[in-house]
Amino acid sequence: MFRLVPRRARLHGHSYSRERILSQKFHNDRTLVEELTCRGFIANVTRPHELNSHLEKCPRTVYAGIDPTAKSLHAGHLIPLLCLLHFQLRGNNIVALIGGATGLVGDPSGRLTERELSDAAQVEFNASKLTAAIGRFFSQAAVYAAARGSTQRSAIPEVQVLNNITWLKDLNLLDFLRSTGTHYRVNQMIARDSVRTRMSAQQGINFTEFTYQLLQAYDYYELYRTRGCTVQIGGSDQWGNILSGLELINKGRLGRVTVAEQSEEKGFALTTPLLTTSSGEKFGKSAGNAIWLDESLSSYLDFYQFFLRTTDADVVKYLKMFTLLPVEEIESIVKDHESRPEHRIAQRILAEEVTSLVHGEDGLCAAKVATEVLFGTDYSSLRADQIIRSLCNDPRLAFCSEDEMFTELLPNLAALYGLLPSKSAARQLVLAGGLYVNNTPVCDPRLRLTRDCLLDGRVAIVRAGKDRHLVLVSK
Numbered sequence: 001m002f003r004l005v006p007r008r009a010r011l012h013g014h015s016y017s018r019e020r021i022l023s024q025k026f027h028n029d030r031t032l033v034e035e036l037t038c039r040g041f042i043a044n045v046t047r048p049h050e051l052n053s054h055l056e057k058c059p060r061t062v063y064a065g066i067d068p069t070a071k072s073l074h075a076g077h078l079i080p081l082l083c084l085l086h087f088q089l090r091g092n093n094i095v096a097l098i099g100g101a102t103g104l105v106g107d108p109s110g111r112l113t114e115r116e117l118s119d120a121a122q123v124e125f126n127a128s129k130l131t132a133a134i135g136r137f138f139s140q141a142a143v144y145a146a147a148r149g150s151t152q153r154s155a156i157p158e159v160q161v162l163n164n165i166t167w168l169k170d171l172n173l174l175d176f177l178r179s180t181g182t183h184y185r186v187n188q189m190i191a192r193d194s195v196r197t198r199m200s201a202q203q204g205i206n207f208t209e210f211t212y213q214l215l216q217a218y219d220y221y222e223l224y225r226t227r228g229c230t231v232q233i234g235g236s237d238q239w240g241n242i243l244s245g246l247e248l249i250n251k252g253r254l255g256r257v258t259v260a261e262q263s264e265e266k267g268f269a270l271t272t273p274l275l276t277t278s279s280g281e282k283f284g285k286s287a288g289n290a291i292w293l294d295e296s297l298s299s300y301l302d303f304y305q306f307f308l309r310t311t312d313a314d315v316v317k318y319l320k321m322f323t324l325l326p327v328e329e330i331e332s333i334v335k336d337h338e339s340r341p342e343h344r345i346a347q348r349i350l351a352e353e354v355t356s357l358v359h360g361e362d363g364l365c366a367a368k369v370a371t372e373v374l375f376g377t378d379y380s381s382l383r384a385d386q387i388i389r390s391l392c393n394d395p396r397l398a399f400c401s402e403d404e405m406f407t408e409l410l411p412n413l414a415a416l417y418g419l420l421p422s423k424s425a426a427r428q429l430v431l432a433g434g435l436y437v438n439n440t441p442v443c444d445p446r447l448r449l450t451r452d453c454l455l456d457g458r459v460a461i462v463r464a465g466k467d468r469h470l471v472l473v474s475k
Contacts, residue, residue, distance in 0.1 A: 031056070032090050036270075038327050039320040041083050043236040043273040046246070051268045054230065055092070059157070062087045063095035063223055064233040065164075065216070066134070068103045068126035069118070072297055073133050074290040075306065076283055078322055078354075079272050081134075083233050084159075085141050093157045095229060096134045100127040100165035102216060108209040109194040109237040113201070115209070131161045137293065137358070144357045145324060160227075164219050171218075180218055183251040184244070189213060192240030213244045220245025224267060231268045242269040275321075278313035293358055299394050300359055301374070304367035307351040308344075312337075315346045323353040366390040373461055374469050379438055384456035388473060397471045405460075405474045410437060410447045414462055419470040429464060436463040 031052045036042050045051060054060065064080040066073075073081070084094045099107075103123045106115035138159040145156070189195060192213060198205035220242065223229035232242045249267045275283035291306045292298040298306075310318055315337070319330045337346035355364045370390035372382060391397040398417045408416070411426035414435065420426040427445040429435045435442045438453065438461050451457050454474070462470040 032086065036083065036086060039086075040317055041079070041086070041272050041321065043271045044239055045270045046243075046268050047265070051231070051270075054268065055090070059091045059093060060087075060231060061093040061095060061223070061227050061229040062231040062233060063097050063220075063229050065097045065099055065102075065219065065238075066130060067099050067107060068123050068130055070290075071126045071129040072292045072294040073130065073137065074292050075303075076275070076290070077293070078358075079275060079283075080233055080235070081137060081141075082322060083270075083272055085138070085145075087231075088138070088156055088159070089145060091155075091157065093160070094138075095160045095162055095223065095227065097219060097223070098127045098130050098134075098161065098163045100124065100163040101168035102164060102212065102219070103127070105208055105212050105215060107194075107212055107216075107241075108198050108205055109212075109235075109241065111198070113203055114206060127163055127165070131163070133294065134159065134161050140360055141357060143360065147361075148324060162223075164215075164222075167222050168215065168218070176214075176218070180214055180221075180248060183248055184214065189244075192244070194237065194240055213241045216241040217244035217248045220267070221248045224249050230266070231270060233270050233272065236271045236274050239269065239271050242271065245269075275317075278311055295359060295363065296393050299370070299392070300355065300363045300367040300390065301370035301394065303359065304351050304355045304364070304371065307354050308347050308371075310347050310350060312341060312346075315350055319346060319350050319353075323350065323357070325349075325353065366392075370394070373471065374467075377439055379455055379461065382455055382459075384458040384473065387455070387459050387461075387471065391471055394471075396469050397473065399473050399475050402474045405449055405472065406451070407448065409445070410442060410449055410460075410462070411435065411445055413449075413472060414464065414470060417470050417472065419462060419464050419468060434465050437461070439463070 030038065032055055033042070033045065033048050033052050062084065064084055066077065066080070081096075084096065088094045100123060103118055103126075104120060106117060108115065142156050189210070190199065194213070195205060195210060198209070216238075220229070220232050232245060234242050246265075246267045246269055250265060277283060290298075291303060293303075295303070307318070307322075316330065316334050319325060319333065320327060323330075325333070333346055333349060337344075351367075352364060355367050359367070366386075366389050368390075369382065369386045372379070373387055373390065374396075388397070400413070400417070404413070411420075411430055412423050414420050414426045415423045420429060426435065430442050430445040430447075433441055433443075437447075437449070438455060449460055449472075454460055458474050460472040462472060464470075
């Protein structure tokens with residue numbers, strides 16, 4: 001059984017336990033497929049009953065592909081990564097496959113227009129960054145799971161991060177056509193959703209994109225042949241590509257194959273839903289900007305706040321998918337939330353759990369401190385080092401010399417560091433009663449800061465109006 005050490009988090013006067021009892025079978029002896037279905041991870045799956053039996057016999061190898069279209073993972077990647085994590089926690093071997101080769105071709109899935117070919121050097125750079133990022137994610141996920149008693153860290157198989165450039169870069173075209181191309185019929189390839197959608201569009205589809213499904217199929221076949229990989233996970237737009245891989249595995253197996261093996265279907269496909277918010281926006285996008293898992297691109301605060309802003313319509317779905325809280329406990333949380341929705345209990349637990357999963361307890365602490373700095377009213381318990389760490393890489397954090405901090409007029413500092421457009425605008429805001437330092441209204445436009453009015457003797461939190469902030473720190 002998984003054991004969680006009770007710990008209470010006070011949410012607007014309400015004491016609620018973040019950590020719960022988990023079991024290695026995730027309650028009620030559900031199979032992995034049942035658990036994934038219950039949590040909303042499965043859009044489509046081939047032969048689910050056979051897959052259950054297949055997984056219960058012994059540890060299996062499962063993979064998901066990740067395109068190197070950016071140098072960092074973003075929130076949308078949490079879906080396949082957490083799906084892999086559930087397999088890993090059941091003792092299966094997991095592979096994250098970076099498309100260093102297929103990224104040079106471009107996946108037409110889910111696109112109505114032709115993808116611009118990526119620069120080879122950029123793809124290679126992105127692939128190296130993603131390799132490290134995936135390793136960090138699963139390392140932190142193991143800490144998250146172990147802290148909640150879900151498993152011993154030493155018992156979790158290590159994630160393998162591979163790059164398909166390894167086997168595709170030297171693949172001979174003639175050999176590829178003879179060994180792979182002969183197993184496919186063009187009419188079936190055209191029928192795939194990714195191809196059919198593009199062919200109906202004005203721009204059509206070029207031959208390079210058309211062959212993408214064969215390259216992805218070859219990846220699955222290569223992992224099946226060399227690593228015994230029998231399950232591929234992908235987004236629902238990858239269903240046709242994954243089926244192409246199963247086709248190659250079943251038609252193109254090398255070596256001596258018995259009659260019994262010829263009649264037995266090999267390999268499985270599992271796709272996750274393409275997640276959108278209740279308003280129809282693509283998950284992980286905020287005003288056109290991705291929420292990154294790299295704190296240098298999306299701060300701890302921004303990551304935490306992204307999940308804290310989840311709507312009531314989406315919070316149940318996200319709790320099931322993005323946390324390891326038992327489904328039964330999530331249902332209890334939601335009932336409590338619905339009785340007092342103004343406390344946003346479900347959203348706070350979601351934000352805490354996901355931030356802890358991705359950034360650890362230190363990251364969660366930093367996010368909560370930053371939230372208190374920018375949205376709280378009581379700064380008495382905050383320390384300078386906490387504030388500085390919590391706002392690392394945040395443009396609202398500014399360092400200035402002691403001489404500047406204590407000799408320059410406060411309105412001038414507000415203008416100098418970009419809180420207000422000019423010194424005159426800052427002085428006018430003071431006269432209008434709209435400028436604050438450490439939540440105290442500034443009444444004198446000629447006010448200078450002193451050490452005793454700073455937090456911990458170093459920090460001044462300057463606020464203009466309701467929600468514009470500047471955090472000044474003396475060097």
